[in-house]
Amino acid sequence: MNGRPFVEVRNLSRVFDVSKPWLNRVIEHEERKLLRAVTDVSFDIGKRETVALVGESGSGKSTVAKMVVGLLEPTGGSVTIDGVDMWSLADAEKRQALRRRIQMIFQDPYASLNPRWRVGSIIADPIRAFGLAKDRAEIEHQVGELLRLVGLDPADAAKYPHEFSGGQRQRICIARALPPKPESLAADEPTSALDVSVRAQTLNLMRELRARLGLTYLFISHNLAVVRHMATRIGVMYLGRIVEISPSEELFRAPRHPYAKMLLDAVPDLAMTGRPRKMVEGEIPNPISPPPGCAFNPRCPAVLERCRREVPELSATATASSAHAIACHAVAEGRI
Amino acid sequence: MTETPTLSVRNLRIEFPTRRGTLVAVDDVSFDIAPGEVLGIVGESGAGKSLTGTAIIGLLEPPGRIAGGEIRLNGQRIDNLSREAMRPIRGKRIGMVFQDPLTSLNPLYRIGDQIIETIRTHLPMSEREARARAIDLLTEVGIQGAERRIDSYPHEFSGGMRQRVVLALALCAEPDLIIADEPTTALDVSIQAQIIQLLKRLCRERGTAVMLITHDMGVIAETANRVAVMYAGRIAEIGPVREVIKSAHHPYTRGLMGSIPSLEGTGDRLTQIPGSMPRLTAIPKGCAFNPRCPHTFDRCRTERPDLMPVDHSLAACWLVAPQAAEAPQ
Numbered sequence: 001m002n003g004r005p006f007v008e009v010r011n012l013s014r015v016f017d018v019s020k021p022w023l024n025r026v027i028e029h030e031e032r033k034l035l036r037a038v039t040d041v042s043f044d045i046g047k048r049e050t051v052a053l054v055g056e057s058g059s060g061k062s063t064v065a066k067m068v069v070g071l072l073e074p075t076g077g078s079v080t081i082d083g084v085d086m087w088s089l090a091d092a093e094k095r096q097a098l099r100r101r102i103q104m105i106f107q108d109p110y111a112s113l114n115p116r117w118r119v120g121s122i123i124a125d126p127i128r129a130f131g132l133a134k135d136r137a138e139i140e141h142q143v144g145e146l147l148r149l150v151g152l153d154p155a156d157a158a159k160y161p162h163e164f165s166g167g168q169r170q171r172i173c174i175a176r177a178l179p180p181k182p183e184s185l186a187a188d189e190p191t192s193a194l195d196v197s198v199r200a201q202t203l204n205l206m207r208e209l210r211a212r213l214g215l216t217y218l219f220i221s222h223n224l225a226v227v228r229h230m231a232t233r234i235g236v237m238y239l240g241r242i243v244e245i246s247p248s249e250e251l252f253r254a255p256r257h258p259y260a261k262m263l264l265d266a267v268p269d270l271a272m273t274g275r276p277r278k279m280v281e282g283e284i285p286n287p288i289s290p291p292p293g294c295a296f297n298p299r300c301p302a303v304l305e306r307c308r309r310e311v312p313e314l315s316a317t318a319t320a321s322s323a324h325a326i327a328c329h330a331v332a333e334g335r336i
Numbered sequence: 337m338t339e340t341p342t343l344s345v346r347n348l349r350i351e352f353p354t355r356r357g358t359l360v361a362v363d364d365v366s367f368d369i370a371p372g373e374v375l376g377i378v379g380e381s382g383a384g385k386s387l388t389g390t391a392i393i394g395l396l397e398p399p400g401r402i403a404g405g406e407i408r409l410n411g412q413r414i415d416n417l418s419r420e421a422m423r424p425i426r427g428k429r430i431g432m433v434f435q436d437p438l439t440s441l442n443p444l445y446r447i448g449d450q451i452i453e454t455i456r457t458h459l460p461m462s463e464r465e466a467r468a469r470a471i472d473l474l475t476e477v478g479i480q481g482a483e484r485r486i487d488s489y490p491h492e493f494s495g496g497m498r499q500r501v502v503l504a505l506a507l508c509a510e511p512d513l514i515i516a517d518e519p520t521t522a523l524d525v526s527i528q529a530q531i532i533q534l535l536k537r538l539c540r541e542r543g544t545a546v547m548l549i550t551h552d553m554g555v556i557a558e559t560a561n562r563v564a565v566m567y568a569g570r571i572a573e574i575g576p577v578r579e580v581i582k583s584a585h586h587p588y589t590r591g592l593m594g595s596i597p598s599l600e601g602t603g604d605r606l607t608q609i610p611g612s613m614p615r616l617t618a619i620p621k622g623c624a625f626n627p628r629c630p631h632t633f634d635r636c637r638t639e640r641p642d643l644m645p646v647d648h649s650l651a652a653c654w655l656v657a658p659q660a661a662e663a664p665q
Binding site: 056167168195197198201203204207225226228252262263265266267268269270283284 | 557591595596
């Protein structure tokens, strides 16, 4: 990393109010219910780096992505893109200028394309919205170029989304994200709705684009193998917090946090080495009433009294490299 | 095999008559599952794997229909039974586990009532005996405090717990065969591993045959004894799981394996299969995989390969045909 990272996320938090309406609360004597989807998440994404967030459902990874691209307002903390704070900007115009530098790709290519629009109009929409072309002919030209870039035919612009397969639709989604020449793409589970062979095509395309356009990715996935294939750095999330963040290689070679170990161990073994698997006990607790202390403590094999009281901080002290940080008392105390 | 297989499917063909002609969704599919064996069926969306499962339990939605072939359960033919005659078989002799545990449980009934009802439909038991059995079953599938939890509603359980309940429901009449259609797809990895272990253990203990339908090769590698790879409504390759995964014979299987990013992987470009699965309206002539296959030669475009023995497997590919030596690579 040279100089400032492209995206800086600092102490990002998001609380959702999931309480019943006021009157019901008064009648039923209920407290307000708050769901802490994301708590105190900090990480950097350097230029041309791919940072992935992995975790199971309810870990808050998608919420982080939405806050980073500016689709959801954080309740605490900040997202700084290229030195400019995304949420403190009063000036809507400046914020828009910032936003066009980071675009998003969503999980379900069936739901994220308007079925009544031709593919050409779908891709032309951001070109028009950002005023990136002077006239019709130029728009058409750009749309054609983009389609070619993602491996489709310029003639496909006249078709409707239903005429394409899932993988091709995801290509269209990628093409649509590219007109404002973003430096960064946030991809939220871009391949989990796709079949295996098509998934490989999409992942390869994303890697090609990264090399060709110098893109920076924030990649959200629950699939560790996919993440390993894409990411240079990986943050493992559990119940709204990052429990371990590390260079990709290191995480897969030697995960330290008990949850990260568990997650790696749970991946079905395709190599059929017959390695014994530690069974993972229990499930993710309800984020409305998380356990006190470390959120992982009810499932953790190395749990001690302290884990039930104190929330562990993400720290790099117990590891060799400063890029590898872990939030675990047991690791910090050198017990595991 | 000398003993009668639990399930035997022969030349199964499923058609959908449409205005623009008949679509053949499953074509000439044959396989056996022995007692206690887990047969994995893999394939991408539209390969016909779920349809095969639905046809076996007799729940094919019209206008889809079985247009040919035979399905035998313990030697008895079940594909030509009436709806009435099929009902006691479904649930009693064939248990089912579907992808989404929330939709396979009735949200308005306590889970205990649903299990007790199923037990009493199939087994002559009193309410009290059935309840005791339901509690045993729930304990066996790993639900703690089953005596208490039996009176909970489905929404009070998490996804993984619900899938355990569904598993208990499938097992409650001691079926000979369980058809599990993507049983772990809706679950998180850690929970997925738990459910796979559970399914494996229960079936081993009871000698239940399992037909495991999934798109996830990892799940198959962990669970199945044998695996059938389906493509465009046909079986492309069927054989022992180790052989199919480690040294596949069919180019489609090889492509499929190569396109799965692995944890040990080098992070290089993934092998990709160009194109996508053909639509049912436009299945190519000859071998259905020929437009995407890296080894296509003339014969593939004109003649459709049948399953041919190679090592311990069967593969539907001209490359493994005895005279393949003369074929250009």
